[in-house]
Amino acid sequence: MKVLTVNHVTQRFGGLTALSDINLEIREHEIVGVIGPNGAGKSTLFNVITGMYAPTEGDVYLGETCISGWKPYEITAAGLGRTFQNIRLFPRMTALENVILGMHCRRQTTLPQIIFSTRRKKEEEERCRKEALRLLSIVGLEGKELAMPSSLPYGEQRRLEIARALATQPRLLLLDEPAAGMNENETAQLLEIVKSLKSIGCAIVLIEHDMKFVMNVCERLYVLNHGEQIADGTPEEIRNNPLVIEAYLGS
Ligand code: ADP
Ligand code: MG
Numbered sequence: 001m002k003v004l005t006v007n008h009v010t011q012r013f014g015g016l017t018a019l020s021d022i023n024l025e026i027r028e029h030e031i032v033g034v035i036g037p038n039g040a041g042k043s044t045l046f047n048v049i050t051g052m053y054a055p056t057e058g059d060v061y062l063g064e065t066c067i068s069g070w071k072p073y074e075i076t077a078a079g080l081g082r083t084f085q086n087i088r089l090f091p092r093m094t095a096l097e098n099v100i101l102g103m104h105c106r107r108q109t110t111l112p113q114i115i116f117s118t119r120r121k122k123e124e125e126e127r128c129r130k131e132a133l134r135l136l137s138i139v140g141l142e143g144k145e146l147a148m149p150s151s152l153p154y155g156e157q158r159r160l161e162i163a164r165a166l167a168t169q170p171r172l173l174l175l176d177e178p179a180a181g182m183n184e185n186e187t188a189q190l191l192e193i194v195k196s197l198k199s200i201g202c203a204i205v206l207i208e209h210d211m212k213f214v215m216n217v218c219e220r221l222y223v224l225n226h227g228e229q230i231a232d233g234t235p236e237e238i239r240n241n242p243l244v245i246e247a248y249l250g251s
Contacts, residue, residue, distance in 0.1 A: 001028045002063070003172045003203045004049070004080075009058035011041070011048055011227075018044040020227045022058070024205075026172065031194065031204045033218035035211075035238075037248050040224040042207045043085055046174050050082050051075040062172070081170030081202075083161040085177050089149040095160050096145035099132040102167030135163040138200065139193055155186030159193060166200070173197070175206040179213050191217055211249070215239065223248065 006024035010017065019041045026032055034042050048055050051072040059068045067075050090098050136145055139159040141152075149157055158178060165173055178194070179187045187210060194217050197204060208214045214221065215235040223231040223238060225247040231238060238244050 002026065002061075003028055003030075004205070005061040006045070006049065007059045007061065009045075009048055009055045009060065011044055011053060012056045018227050019048065019055075019224075022224070022229050024222060026203050026205055028171075028203055029198055029201065030220065031198060031206070031218050033214045033221040033235075034205060034207045034224065035209070035214060035221055035248065036224035036230075039226075041227040042224055043176055044227075045224070046082065046176055046205075046207065049075075049174065050080060076168050076170075079169070079171035080174070081165035081168045081172070082174040083158070083165050083176060083178065085180070085207075087149075087157050087161060089157060089160060089164070091149055093149075094145060095136060095141060095147050095149065095152070095163075096129065096132050098149065098160060099135055099163050099167050100128050102164035103128055103131065103169075132163075132167065135166050136160075138166065138196070139163045140189060153186075155182050155189065158182065158186075159190065162193070162197075166197075166202075170202050172203045172205065175204060175208075177207050177209065179208055179210045187213055 002025055004024065004026040006022055009019055009022045011019040022045060034045065036042055047053050049060055051070050054069045059066050062078050062080055065078065067078060090101065133145060136142060139162050141156060141159060141163065144152065144156065149160060152160065179190055182190060191213060194204065218235060221232065221235060221238045222229060223244050230247060231241045231244050
């Protein structure tokens, strides 16, 4: 079963072609990497998939459903979760509250409704709390539920973002440079967590520059360069692809 299909997607910004005829297929439970030099179009690809931009040409399918032109929150509700290249947590909310907020994204509740709703039942609150605690423990943040994001080390903030994205119950999770800025120890912890996400049943597509990380965790890779898809294949195939070595790995 395919979770995501990117079908001949081209994205132009004025005269700049950020993506040119990109084709991706992600199957259930797969962990797939997108690599390439800075400016290759990787984040733009995520932005098109998540509905920040409607593709200039081509279509994006989540399962069998064409989601091109859908709004980001509609795409989240349809089962697509993401984290961003730069951390985006709610600074005045605890770790637990950040995750609970993620659950409500799925339900399309507005922020004021979440905060001011007095009708919400106690059991529902308790269920959300338990689920959020479970997600925090999946990303190795048990015991940190009452911490404010800024009090957490950088690596833990990034993992908190993953927990919040998981709270939307995604069939597919997009991670934009999850290991960026992490030290070796934090990267190793993240590696184990990403691998463990496979067992909770969502597919993952990640953008990452850390080649050791990518080659270790990804089953397949797509390579972008100047908005073009120059290769795809297993880590082994990509490592030995002369085009990829010239454009990216050789540098
Ligand atoms: P990567 O994530 O691979 O480093 P990006 O997707 O961020 O690359 O950028 C690809 C190209 O598209 C860059 O030249 C960038 O400047 C351009 N770009 C990205 N977003 C926009 C935008 N909203 N408006 C204009 N140009 C953009
Ligand atoms: Mg980027």
